Amino acid sequence: MTTENVLLAARQLAFSYGGAPVFAGVDLTIGQREIVCLIGASGCGKSTLLRLLAGLAEPSAGDVATMNTKAGPRVDGKNGAKRAAKASVVFQSPALLPWLTVADNVAFGLDFACRPVSSRGERQQHIERVLAQVGLTEHARKKPQALSGGMAQRVSLARALARNPEIIYLDEPFSALDAITREAMQDLLLALAHQQQSAALLVTHDIDEALRIGDRVLLLAGCQDGTPARIVGEWRPGGKAPRQHRSPALNAMREEILDALSNPGTAWFPDL
The missing domain is CATH 3.40.50.300 (P-loop containing nucleotide triphosphate hydrolases)
Structure with a gap:
């Protein structure tokens, strides 16, 4: 290298x-x-x-x-x-917030001060793209308790990817x-x-x-x-x-x- x-x-x-x-x-x-x-x-x-x-x-x-x-x-x-x-981190446990939907879990943190400024519409489009990438578009409104273990880990991976990490x-x-x-x-x-x-x-x-x-x-x-x-x-x-x-x-x-x-x-x- x-x-x-x-x-x-x-x-x-x-x-x-x-x-x-x-x-x-x-x-x-x-x-x-x-x-x-x-x-x-x-x-x-x-x-x-x-x-x-x-x-x-x-x-x-x-x-x-x-x-x-x-x-x-x-x-x-x-x-x-x-x-x-x-960077983004994905842990052994999906660590999803149970009161948020799948889409809101993926979006969590994107409006923090350390993140680039974007409009609500831009963030929504970005989340929709990420959910499509991990095959969760149809589950965007579900809560974590309705997900299988594999689906929950896909949400965790989507949340990491939404940050556009290096x-x-x-x-x-x-x-x-x-x-x-x-x-x-x-x-x-x-x-x-x-x-x-x-x-x-x-x-x-x-x-x-x-x-x-x-x-x-x-x-x-x-x-x-x-x-x-x-x-x-x-x-x-x-x-x-x-x-x-x-x-x-x-x-x-x-x-x-x-x-x-x-x-x-x-x-x-x-x-x-």
Whole structure:
């Protein structure tokens, strides 16, 4: 990846909780229109790292540089609000407001002071376009309690897309869905990210999901001696996503990842 294509770069990020280090020395980049999947065992700090990159929390050390195409790179690791204004986050729970309709949930926050000024009519047209993209036009007036789990997560994804984000951060958003719905949501994420030319960072515990849709797969893991977690491996599945499950190439890559999970002291990185 060339410097010109980098949208976000984290350098030597570290985070401690209650005096105990969670991770340290994390270097990570996200390219324009790239889908990066971050995997790792439960409790290794994946969700915390996502929050730091998205600007929802501050690191104990290190910084994050975001690329402004007009002004060049900008280091704003100590001002997460700047990154948050240009990002969207989708959590494992859809976190919909039960008293609002589907359309109003998607529109929530678009009139905040940090958002570009637009008329009510412009916002309405924008919401209608986003609802059409996720296939929810006919459900715009429903309340969240009338939705299935997959539909609720589509609303959450639509709400993220309505902000026109440069990067979408997703924290295991499909883990509670059945296998068929989960794959449909993965395909929808791919299609919408490409349509909007947004990059994405997906945190997942599912290796197959990461290999199916990720341009790059990063493994965050702690070493066997109990030191803070770090990025211990990187894989590039290659080919157009979504990819065929359990192809010989993906099977071999899956075994490498499982081996790296078991032996995080031995890093796996591609030859560049």
